[in-house]
Amino acid sequence: MTAASAHRLSRRQLLAMAGAGVLAGLTPARAATGPRVATLDWAILETLLAIGANVVAGTELLQFRDVAVTPAVPADVADLGLRGTPNFEVLYAAKPDLIFNSNFYAWADERMRLIAPVESHAVYQHGASPYQRSEEMTLAIGERLGLPTGRALVDAARAKLDAYRINFSRGDHRPILPINLGDARHFRVFGSDSMFGEVLTRTGLTNAWPDLTSYSATAPVGIERLAAMSEAWIVLIPPHPAEAFEELQRSAFWKALPFVQQGRVLLLGSINPYGALPAAERFADLLAGGLARAWNG
Structure with a gap:
């Protein structure tokens, strides 16, 4: 095994973490009694x-x-x-x-x-x-x-995010930009003070967006701002209009962006942006799975 391959995050390990019962949160039976x-x-x-x-x-x-x-x-x-x-x-x-x-x-x-x-x-x-x-x-x-x-x-x-922190440290150390599309020309971005931003911080990842976003997200942001994020992983978080992403993919501007050309765009499953711990865990799991697949080909 080369030094580079040893440093690279194990896809099998990270995907297993994302789905493991020990770290995937709780799935208790619904209370039959109680208030x-x-x-x-x-x-x-x-x-x-x-x-x-x-x-x-x-x-x-x-x-x-x-x-x-x-x-x-x-x-x-x-x-x-x-x-x-x-x-x-x-x-x-x-x-x-x-x-x-x-x-x-x-x-x-x-x-x-x-x-x-x-x-x-x-x-x-x-x-x-x-x-x-x-x-x-x-x-x-x-x-x-x-x-x-x-x-x-x-x-x-806490245990899940701590475990992801250890494993993400073996990744490519690029910043992450979590966004949600409004249309093909605008997006909202989740800063370090949002739930998604806090998950990034707690797992040792860097948010590519430098500003706070009033505990949630900043919108609307023009799609041209993405040109300044050429080194980042772009993480698209639904729900967003299906036609918006389809139109964006046809855009010459989008196709020319370095992270698009280099395959650094992740489309996650839908997540509640105003959620609590279950949403935080879901974001961490989906992000971990997406990065594992991308990092390990």
């Missing part, structure tokens, strides 16, 4: 599902299944409709014992308290670490519901 819980917020919903809470209602479940993908939503969870205009009659009919809400939907607290007690958690706030807030939220919800899987999820996510 009946509901939420309007997707970061909270994915956390509740991941720790096996007895979830009875959530919002935009069809879209959640397409965008967040995991954790799976049981078929009997009631769909409350749009996050901005939830159906309170359906929420009442679901008979929750406790409703978890976030700062994004605080306007609904007063009405929901007529149905059940409301507890709020804020993952995404200016100047706050969404990853740290996700850990705090997961621990608080787990303790509130008497579920040790809250602590287990936090520990599993």
